[in-house]
Amino acid sequence: xxxxxxxxxxxxxxxxxxxxxxxxxxxxxxxxxxxxxxxxxxxxxxxxxxxxxxxxxxxxxxxxxxxxxxxxxxxxxxxxxxxxxxxxxxxxxxxxxxxxxxxxxxxxxxxxxxxxxxxxxxxxxxxxxxxxxxxxxxxxxxxxxxxxxxxxxxxxxxxxxxxxxxxxxxxxxxxxxxxxxxxxxxxxxxxxxxxxxxxxxxxxxxxxxxxxxxxxxxxxxxxxxxxxxxxxxxxxxxxxxxxxxxxxxxxxxxxxxxxxxxxxxxxxxxxxxxxxxxxxxxxxxxxxxxxxxxxxxxxxxxxxxxxxxxxxxxxxxxxxxxxxxxxxxxxxxxxxxxxxxxxxxxxxxxxxxxxxxxxxxxxxxxxxxxxxxxxxxxxxxxxxxxxxxxxxxxxxxxxxxxxxxxxxxxxxxxxxxxxxxxxxxxxxxxxxxxxxxxxxxxxxxxxxxxxxxxxxxxxxxxxxxxxxxxxxxxxxxxxxxxxxxxxxxxxxxxxxxxxxxxxxxxxxxxxxxxxxxxxxxxxxxxxxxxxxxxxxxxxxxxxxxxxxxxxxxxxxxxxxxxxxxxxxxxxxxxxxxxxxxxxxxxxxxxxxxxxxxxxxxxxxxxxxxxxxxxxxxxxx
Amino acid sequence: xxxxxxxxxxxxxxxxxxxxxxxxxxxxxxxxxxxxxxxxxxxxxxxxxxxxxxxxxxxxxxxxxxxxxxxxxxxxxxxxxxxxxxxxxxxxxxxxxxxxxxxxxxxxxxxxxxxxxxxxxxxxxxxxxxxxxxxxxxxxxxxxxxxxxxxxxxxxxxxxxxxxxxxxxxxxxxxxxxxxxxxxxxxxxxxxxxxxxxxxxxxxxxxxxxxxxxxxxxxxxxxxxxxxxxxxxxxxxxxxxxxxxxxxxxxxxxxxxxxxxxxxxxxxxxxxxxxxxxxxxxxxxxxxxxxxxxxxxxxxxxxxxxxxxx
Numbered sequence: 001x002x003x004x005x006x007x008x009x010x011x012x013x014x015x016x017x018x019x020x021x022x023x024x025x026x027x028x029x030x031x032x033x034x035x036x037x038x039x040x041x042x043x044x045x046x047x048x049x050x051x052x053x054x055x056x057x058x059x060x061x062x063x064x065x066x067x068x069x070x071x072x073x074x075x076x077x078x079x080x081x082x083x084x085x086x087x088x089x090x091x092x093x094x095x096x097x098x099x100x101x102x103x104x105x106x107x108x109x110x111x112x113x114x115x116x117x118x119x120x121x122x123x124x125x126x127x128x129x130x131x132x133x134x135x136x137x138x139x140x141x142x143x144x145x146x147x148x149x150x151x152x153x154x155x156x157x158x159x160x161x162x163x164x165x166x167x168x169x170x171x172x173x174x175x176x177x178x179x180x181x182x183x184x185x186x187x188x189x190x191x192x193x194x195x196x197x198x199x200x201x202x203x204x205x206x207x208x209x210x211x212x213x214x215x216x217x218x219x220x221x222x223x224x225x226x227x228x229x230x231x232x233x234x235x236x237x238x239x240x241x242x243x244x245x246x247x248x249x250x251x252x253x254x255x256x257x258x259x260x261x262x263x264x265x266x267x268x269x270x271x272x273x274x275x276x277x278x279x280x281x282x283x284x285x286x287x288x289x290x291x292x293x294x295x296x297x298x299x300x301x302x303x304x305x306x307x308x309x310x311x312x313x314x315x316x317x318x319x320x321x322x323x324x325x326x327x328x329x330x331x332x333x334x335x336x337x338x339x340x341x342x343x344x345x346x347x348x349x350x351x352x353x354x355x356x357x358x359x360x361x362x363x364x365x366x367x368x369x370x371x372x373x374x375x376x377x378x379x380x381x382x383x384x385x386x387x388x389x390x391x392x393x394x395x396x397x398x399x400x401x402x403x404x405x406x407x408x409x410x411x412x413x414x415x416x417x418x419x420x421x422x423x424x425x426x427x428x429x430x431x432x433x434x435x436x437x438x439x440x441x442x443x444x445x446x447x448x449x450x451x452x453x454x455x456x457x458x459x460x461x462x463x464x465x466x467x468x469x470x471x472x473x474x475x476x477x478x479x480x481x482x483x484x485x486x487x488x489x490x491x492x493x494x495x496x497x498x499x500x501x502x503x504x505x506x507x508x509x510x511x512x513x514x515x516x517x518x519x520x521x522x523x524x525x526x527x528x529x530x531x532x533x534x535x536x537x538x539x540x541x542x543x544x545x546x547x548x549x550x551x552x553x554x555x556x557x558x559x560x561x562x563x564x565x566x567x568x569x570x571x572x573x574x575x576x577x578x579x580x581x582x583x584x585x586x587x588x589x590x591x592x593x594x595x596x597x598x599x600x601x602x603x604x605x606x607x608x609x610x611x612x613x614x615x616x617x618x619x620x
Numbered sequence: 621x622x623x624x625x626x627x628x629x630x631x632x633x634x635x636x637x638x639x640x641x642x643x644x645x646x647x648x649x650x651x652x653x654x655x656x657x658x659x660x661x662x663x664x665x666x667x668x669x670x671x672x673x674x675x676x677x678x679x680x681x682x683x684x685x686x687x688x689x690x691x692x693x694x695x696x697x698x699x700x701x702x703x704x705x706x707x708x709x710x711x712x713x714x715x716x717x718x719x720x721x722x723x724x725x726x727x728x729x730x731x732x733x734x735x736x737x738x739x740x741x742x743x744x745x746x747x748x749x750x751x752x753x754x755x756x757x758x759x760x761x762x763x764x765x766x767x768x769x770x771x772x773x774x775x776x777x778x779x780x781x782x783x784x785x786x787x788x789x790x791x792x793x794x795x796x797x798x799x800x801x802x803x804x805x806x807x808x809x810x811x812x813x814x815x816x817x818x819x820x821x822x823x824x825x826x827x828x829x830x831x832x833x834x835x836x837x838x839x840x841x842x843x844x845x846x847x848x849x850x851x852x853x854x855x856x857x858x859x860x861x862x863x864x865x866x867x868x869x870x871x872x873x874x875x876x877x878x879x880x881x882x883x884x885x886x887x888x889x890x891x892x893x894x895x896x897x898x899x900x901x902x903x904x905x906x907x908x909x910x911x912x913x914x915x916x917x918x919x920x921x922x923x924x925x926x927x928x929x930x
Contacts, residue, residue, distance in 0.1 A: 275786030330786035589671035618714040
């Protein structure tokens with residue numbers, strides 16, 4: 001923790017806006033080029049395959065000797081039914097078996113430096129059945145600051161889209177497709193088998209990629225298009241350059257229609273299938289809003305281009321450096337804003353993933369949690385509260401969506417733990433996305449919006465183009481708030497305790513003292529969950545007076561005794577709703593008088609619904 | 621014009637049979653009350669002294685609902701089982717009552733009067749229970765066929781129109797749903813005529829009744845469909861009017877009196893819908909009597925039928 005603790009500048013405690021201006025200094029040139037890739041790839045649409053040559057220039061920026069190289073070969077996650085990925089997903093495994101739909105990445109030749117000796121036979125898979133990680137022992141250790149050139153020839157068999165790779169008809173999405181080095185950090189390689197809940201983790205570098213494919217294809221890719229040449233044989237070659245990034249992906253489809261827009265001198269290119277062009281305006285608008293918001297709060301977007309691609313991948317969207325993919329649907333009515341929300345989410349990932357390349361396999365909450373938190377803020381700012389679904393008076397907001405998922409799996413797993421240790425995919429999602437987002441909103445409640453904006457701005461500025469950890473984030477939060485926040489982060493990030501505070505009872509006794517009416521009140525509060533967080537209590541009296549009390553929340557129950565000249569109207573714990581981790585808001589308040597009208601309204605609504613249901617059922 | 625004539629005759633008969641309408645309403649009101657009481661106990665516990673519950677006066681606060689569901693998940697699971705079982709019981713009770721209701725509606729329409737005593741009502745209910753229950757099971761079979769048809773049709777559409785534009789496929793989904801809806805309507809309509817047949821002819825097998833009803837609808841397809849569409853249109857108009865009134869009341873605020881008025885409006889709609897069910901039956905009886913060709917072997921049995929109290 002102390003090793004990576006940033007040296008904060010005097011501007012630290014200035015308002016968030018000024019800090020975000022300072023944060024704007026991050027540029028892609030700042031990225032430490034550890035692993036740079038030159039790749040020539042040819043797409044063979046008929047065979048659904050790729051053949052490629054790759055040159056990696058790897059520099060040992062650590063203080064250790066490196067005697068082995070670790071490569072990720074993600075397409076091998078779908079090589080056969082015995083891989084770690086497919087063993088975790090019974091349904092997908094059966095689907096692949098039924099449809100005989102498999103993928104693979106085969107290294108045909110690998111040579112180091114100027115040597116011509118093919119070392120492909122010396123590649124050792126990490127496990128017998130899983131070829132998603134292979135290691136190559138080096139004959140001669142790589143010394144600190146020394147560089148090594150690696151030449152690889154490989155072939156990829158593409159599946160009909162599984163997870164994030166493959167084709168559907170003429171639509172190709174080529175992500176996680178090339179042999180990629182892991183991250184050497186703290187004297188060991190961080191290179192993980194591809195599993196349901198582990199996402200790629202890689203070093204920054206420059207990517208130069210030449211894509212050759214039939215000339216009728218339209219290509220969307222990370223980085224900048226440098227040149228395009230006609231090969232005269234019905235194919236064309238496009239050259240891309242993506243500086244200071246940690247991944248490269250591309251998509252191709254003959255029918256893509258391109259829409260462009262600009263915000264803050266950033267060109268947004270949207271590639272849509274013809275069926276989905278009705279959504280162009282909505283998606284571009286959401287992307288622009290998200291870019292503007294993040295640029296002003298988290299630091300300037302360091303690239304001059306953002307590519308958005310409509311693909312058929314599993315899940316709704318995928319983040320890649322300078323490129324995002326979203327699954328667009330034709331549905332023409334505007335009952336929900338899921339596509340906008342996904343667009344915003346993936347754009348925010350350009351910061352919390354693209355620039356702040358934390359270890360997604362071991363600390364996924366750092367990019368997914370922070371992204372979900374900022375996404376909800378942006379969605380509510382653009383469209384208003386309860387705007388994710390807005391249909392016939394029924395409103396559902398981004399935070400409510402997070403809450404719904406969080407409550408489903410509130411105590412199964414902690415937020416911060418390696419991806420493979422989560423109980424299920426749902427628990428992974430609930431913890432790293434939803435619970436983390438609500439935890440950050442809770443932190444915002446305790447520290448204030450301004451402090452939270454400062455934390456995010458400084459965190460972005462200090463750790464851009466690096467691999468920040470949970471402790472880096474905690475140290476920034478503690479520096480900004482100027483307090484030890486272990487009371488918050490320890491249970492919230494690393495525990496599975498549930499938070500639930502309640503007003504359990506209000507008792508008042510009326511007495512007369514010297515011709516004055518005096519009420520003796522006894523208010524009982526209870527902690528129903530194991531998580532301990534400080535609680536604010538608001539007491540409202542019938543004459544309009546308000547009284548605030550603090551409770552450290554540590555005891556199982558707490559009693560407040562007080563006297564007043566007026567009866568109590570209502571007692572509320574957490575009146576400003578700072579604590580979004582509380583699993584039951586319904587017991588957070590107690591009124592002296594029953595909420596008869598509201599309950600009557602709710603009950604009669606339900607009664608009428610049941611009556612209507614009976615009317616319908618008995619009609620047949 | 622004839623369609624409107626049947627509609628008006630049905631309206632007259634349903635108003636004249638007001639007791640039956642009240643029975644239908646009270647039956648559904650009582651059943652709904654029975655179903656809602658356990659849920660109301662849970663709701664009261666969560667919201668009676670909950671400050672945030674006041675938001676229910678203006679909107680449905682989903683945060684509170686989500687928390688309510690999560691904190692009462694076990695109780696709600698038990699309630700759901702109770703609800704489903706109770707729903708089956710309500711359907712069976714409805715079949716029991718509908719024999720008498722159909723028969724008395726027929727009598728009212730054909731003879732201009734019907735004899736109503738509690739004993740006679742339950743006698744008729746019991747008399748047709750077995751055949752109407754079997755008819756209900758057959759109707760379920762028909763609905764399953766309609767659903768299966770919809771699924772097969774959806775798969776076929778996917779295979780045939782999969783390559784077409786998204787806008788075409790989107791419109792086609794509505795066309796497909798309309799076709800399924802129309803088929804479901806035909807099933808409802810056919811089984812309504814089958815029920816009329818059951819209460820009109822005493823000794824007839826259920827399968828024969830269904831066959832008769834299918835033949836009847838087939839021979840009078842245009843008129844039967846037109847009448848049913850008119851009835852559906854009338855129902856849609858009625859519901860729309862009440863929806864408008866409900867919205868109008870919502871503009872008056874959330875005072876106790878407005879809430880009570882809203883509840884009364886809802887119950888008025890419930891009463892109207894009960895009468896509308898009678899209107900649908902009565903109009904169909906009118907259409908049935910005008911267009912049917914009675915098989916000679918059933919002629920005598922019908923004439924022997926008595927509706928007088930035993």
